[in-house]
Amino acid sequence: MTTYHGKCHCGELEWDVLVQPDQANHILCHCNTCQTLSGGTYTLNQIVPLDAFKVTKGEDKVKKYTYYGDSGKAVNCYYCSNCTTSPYHQQEILEGKIILRTGLLDGPRETFQPSAEIYGKDRHSWEKEVATTFDAMPS
Ligand SMILES: [Zn+2]
Numbered sequence: 001m002t003t004y005h006g007k008c009h010c011g012e013l014e015w016d017v018l019v020q021p022d023q024a025n026h027i028l029c030h031c032n033t034c035q036t037l038s039g040g041t042y043t044l045n046q047i048v049p050l051d052a053f054k055v056t057k058g059e060d061k062v063k064k065y066t067y068y069g070d071s072g073k074a075v076n077c078y079y080c081s082n083c084t085t086s087p088y089h090q091q092e093i094l095e096g097k098i099i100l101r102t103g104l105l106d107g108p109r110e111t112f113q114p115s116a117e118i119y120g121k122d123r124h125s126w127e128k129e130v131a132t133t134f135d136a137m138p139s
């Protein structure tokens with residue numbers, strides 16, 4: 001396993017996360033919520049245990065935004081209150097786990113590959129498939 005470091009755009013918030021070898025890849029999420037929150041076409045994610053994640057700087061800068069997902073359960077998005085970068089989300093249905101934004105980590109740019117794509121139903125028509133795609137969230 002490897003510890004990766006991440007930081008927000010303004011630099012006030014930093015974190016460390018312990019990643020197991022089988023988690024060292026990106027799950028691309030094309031859902032409408034990711035498109036709105038990121039302003040892009042998809043987000044880069046991985047599911048890791050909550051206790052693998054630690055804020056190392058700026059804990060007092062972390063704010064929470066809550067919305068309700070397809071399941072009707074709460075999804076809490078944690079973000080830097082200064083620059084809005086969001087290092088992770090926590091879904092009520094995934095107890096003890098978080099959805100980590102893998103694109104914000106130092107290092108994986110060269111080493112992490114796409115392992116799956118979810119919410120392919122919301123994919124922009126011009127986007128090429130780069131990994132096995134699921135229509136929504138695989139169960
Ligand atoms: Zn920030």
Ligand SMILES: [Zn+2]
Nearest residue numbers: 029030031034
């Ligand atoms: Zn999404």
